[in-house]
Amino acid sequence: MSKPHLEEDVLVVNVVNPTAGLLAGDRVHYDVTVESGARVLLTAPSASRAHRIVEGDARVTQEFRVASGGWLESWPEMFIPQGGARYRQRTTVRVEEGGEALLIEMIAPGRTASGEVFAFTELDWETEIFLGTGKIARERYVLTPESPTLAAMRAPFPEAYYASCFVISPHLRTDAKCWQQIHDLHAEDAWVGCSALVKGGWAIRVVAAGSVALRRTVAAIRAEVYAALGKQAPGLRRN
Template identity: 40%
Template sequence: MTATQAGQTPVSPLGQQTRTGTLHLTFEQVDGRTVLMREFQKAPLMIVRPFALPCGTLSVFVVNPTGGLLGGDHNDIQIRVGPGARALILTQSATRVHPSPTGAAATQTVQLSVAQGGRLEYYPERTIPFAGSRLVQTLHATLEPGAELGLTETLASGRVHSGERLAFAEYRSRTEVWQGSRHVYLDHLRLTPGPHTRTPGIWHDLDYAASGVFVGPGTVQDWPAEPGQLASGRSAGGAVWLRAAAAQGLRLDASLHTARQSLRQQLFGATALQIRR
């Protein structure tokens, strides 16, 4: 058994101390309200006290007070939503990925589980990979029939305003969604910037990208779309996918917010989110 498997803090060959953050949350419906029934958190991952939104959804902010992920760090996030419960997971700030002297990748695994009649929405803030950094993350969602899921993620090409653009070493992300025994969505992305990365069709002059997947019982009639910036459609498995890119982060955020609200209303029959920060 390795030190990581034993729950100890791993140490790199050069003596660099790394961190393993853990966050396990379970939401249930009790007397018509969503409550956080169980939580386990291990620094540097923690949550702000959950609060109910006017629509009845219980919102939780995830916080990392250390300033980001260092090479060799690992985050383990597990979220379960029971029947009838409604949970919204947000992050307080962007995820900053720092390099390590050894070149080791920071890693993150996210496991989402939603029971029949439950709804989980997971909308983390932007990921910003610093020059020389590596990030490998996987997200696996398991939905019972009748469960609802909303997920969006955004990525910057680097610390753009500091002159770092596509200077990270590697970014890998795998997102998959299962509904019962059906594989309804798979997105596997690997970016390794090089001399040809700035050619049209890859990033060109756009510095911010977003992806998303939504699963719900409703029918989409008004598909979110903005020429040259945002598109949506349906996967072969029946999930709704979303893609967006923009030269400015705020412009991407605005487009993503509008598209997200539209899909929530059409697929979930949900009212607009009123988030208190």
């Protein structure tokens, strides 16, 4: 973990994997608690990678808790599943009433510069979000190169890049203009969808033709969310 620093009253924490990436048998666990009145940006300076795994898998579990009056933004760098990778990720987010969170994840199709596209063996991804005592979101998908979900993503973009965003806040109404502005980011090279969760939150999805289009769109979504909340977006300091 790099030396945390304050920027715009937000504690910016870069988490670094000291190895070349995730290998068979690797187990990584994140446990993050944001107390009332604290503001934290959890990010990473470079992409994370899962390498080829012949037997077993690599697993990451994440537990995020945000107290009432706390703010958590989690935006790691791009996740790159390499050829033959087997990867499992489980994320649980618990936000107290009055707490806020912005959660962003970006997934590449592989090492596209080397011609490796959707060559991983399996990605098993699960996210559960609780607001107060109630579950407001559950996302689960298992991707293989032959899966129908992947085929649907590749229909418009053969080398599809994907981003998943969740916004949890009591200060954004369903009719807030930022949702239309985010919807309007939909473009020829980046498709954007936005919908309200059952309570207190929103889900945003992006499928893009390439990494440049994905990064541009996700950065614009982040800017719209911060502006709507009246917050100053801290820099990521990724280099």
